[in-house]
Amino acid sequence: MASDGEKKEGARLSKHRSSNAPEFIDRFRFKADKVSSDSSSLPSTTQTTPNASVSGPPSGKVEISEAEYYHATGFMFPTWKKWSILVVIFAVQTSMNFNAAVYGNNISHLSNHFNVSAQAARVGQMIFLVAYAFGCELWAPWSEEYGRWTVLQLSLFFVNIFQLPVALAPNFATVVVGRFFGGLSSAGGSVTLGMVADMWQPHEQGYAVAFIVFSSVAGSLFGPITGGFIETHLNWNWNAWIQLFFGVAVQAIHFWVPETRSTILLDREAKRLRKSGLNIWGPNEMNEKRITRKKVVQIWFRPFVMFVTEPIVLFLSLLSGFSDALIFTFLASYGLVYAQWGFSSIQTGLAFIPLGIGYILAYIFHLPFIHKDRQILKRDLTGIAAERRLYPLLWLAPLLSLGMFGFAWTSLGPPQVHWIAPMLFSILVGAANYSIYMGTIDYMVASYGPYSSSATGGNGFARDFLAGIAAMYSVPLFTNISETNSLEWASTLLGCFAIILTIPIYVFYRHGESIRKRSKFASKLAEERQGHGGLMPFTVGHAANANHLGRENSEEKV
Incomplete structure (x- = not known):
């Protein structure tokens, strides 16, 4: 009573x-x-x-x-506020990918200044990307517990701090150490995509996810386009100073972004x-022990477990990772290819603009599909099968191999081919690269629901890790694969790999439902959806209880 x-x-x-x-x-x-x-x-x-x-x-x-x-909560932010936040996050994501890419324009300067081989100088790019792959996963649990703002501010602070030993390095070993910790400090898509989940319900996230994906691929181009000017007019250490200036500016802007968690x-x-x-x-105030060591280890290892045990995650992550590795392979091959036409460093950097055009075209291509899906989901939250998210890929994924083959056999140089020809084919590669990243993330979100952060974490890990490895093999591949037409045969080989890796897209589109039924995570999600009338479980039970699985996996709304 x-x-x-x-x-x-x-x-x-x-x-x-x-x-x-x-x-x-x-x-x-x-x-x-x-x-x-x-x-x-x-x-x-x-x-x-x-x-x-x-x-x-x-x-x-x-x-x-x-x-x-x-x-x-962030779901009730006005639309203008949500998109203002996303614009800043676009800059954050771009700066992190800029740090990874612009280093490639410093190879010759580092080689001459520290008296190391060009191949040894590339270790700085490789180590940053590999550390970045692990860094994204290491930061994610802390953003769930202590908020996106705090984690991104700490991440940007450490990334900026570790630019200093690179810019002031007395030897090349210091450069490598600074690059390693800079990559490990980078909290990329695991946090920025989590902010999308904080502000939009799953069936409303399409436009926001497409925008954040665009920021990720755009940063990879911003590096070489500006890097040519840096390489031509400034000393070796200015490459790191400009990364620092960009990072400080982004951190200052991000300081005014509100918390979304x-x-x-x-x-x-x-x-x-x-x-x-x-x-x-509040939910955190009721938890005396907010995050345990066991929970951190579980969250850290889940993406790798899913990467190995889930065929959807494995094949689509390899496809996405290979596509991203192509971009970093291009960072090295462009200098070799366009040198045949006498391109300077600045002109070679500008040759990446067609890739950006491909990204923009693919982004626009996805928008009508996102709009149509949103209209269907407004009427019925169960009205779209997960495999529908792959539909744009059916059209754009083949452009990856087509673009690689075309780029290969238009790289013959003058007088056989005009320099515009390989640039036109690189538009196809750019369109495919964006669509593959967008499509694979979108499909994993639809397939794995509250486990999708772990699934897309494997995707992001594969992209950064394989891109890091590509930084080491790209130049030897393009120079040593054949005594004649080495540039052409290297790109042809990449095109053949692209064909093999795009096959799973069509398999998953046709048989994805049966594959998901045999998946431990996807089948569990399907049962939970049936229990909630077709709704995502985190839209009902997890939202109502901010602790337990909803707290543990709330980042995994996206």
Whole structure:
């Protein structure tokens, strides 16, 4: 029997919730909050609707949930605010990929200054990308627990700090060490894509994901395009100084970006409500032990487990990784190819612009499909099979091999071929590269739901890791594969690999549903969806309970 004080407290909570709960909460009937108590022996109760009162012992702490205080989360940011945040995140993602790519224009300077071979100088690019692959996974759990803003600020700070030993390096070993820690400090797509999940529901994320993917591939081009000017007019250490200046500017802009992580925002809302006398606590405040060593290890290793055990993740990640490796192979091969026409470093850098045109065309190509999917999902959240996300790839993925073959046999040089020919074929490679990254991420999100961060983590790991390896083999490949027509045969070999790796796209499009049924993670998600009427489980149960699996995997909404 509740006392008068308890009833009064419950009525106050009920009144507050009634004035703020959005309509969709009533529609989807979110589960009630979990009510925790400092006195574990005392019972506490929670009503089953968002607008019901909550009663418990006078000393009990009531935990608020995303379901009841949806208005306080990033989902309710106005559209202009969401896209303003994404524009800044676009710059953050671009700066990190710029750091990886622009180093390639410093190889000759480093080789001459430190008296090392060009191949040894490339270790700095390789080590950054390989460390970047691991860094993205290492930062992800901390952004879930302590917020996106804090983690990105720390990441950018350390990335900028480790530019200093590179710029001031007395020897080449210092350059390598600085590049390693700079890559390891980079929190890439694992955090930036998580911010998309903080602000858009899964069926509304298409445009935002496409935009963030574009920022990732665009940064890889911004490096060589500007790198030619840096290489021509400045000394070797200015390559690192400009990375530092860019990074500091981005960090300063990001400083004004608001937090988007739901659990952090709910903690702030709870603190605000307690000032008015309500006994309300946020999800992190109710957790004495916010993240355990076991949980961190589990989160870190899950992407690698899925990469090895899930055929969808394995083949699509290899496809995406190989496609990205091509771009970094191009960073080395362009100098060799366009030297035949007498291109300077600046002209060679500008030759990457057609790749960017390919990215833009592919981005535009995806927009109508995203729009159509959104219209269908507005009517029926189960109206689209996951395999539909691969449909644009059916058209654009073959352009990867076609572009590579065309680039190969238009790299003969003058007088047989004009220099514009390989550039035109590189447009096809750019379009395919963007679409492969976008399509594979989109399909993994649809297939793995709350496990999709781990799935896409394997995708991102493959892209960065294989790109790092490509930095070491690219020049030897293009110079040593054949005594004659070495440039042509190297690109032809890459085109053959592209054919092999695009085959799984058509297999998954046709047989993906049966493959997902045999998947441990995807089949579990399908069962959970059936239990929630076709909704993503994190849209219902996980949102209503900000702890447990929803907290653990909330980044994995995207």
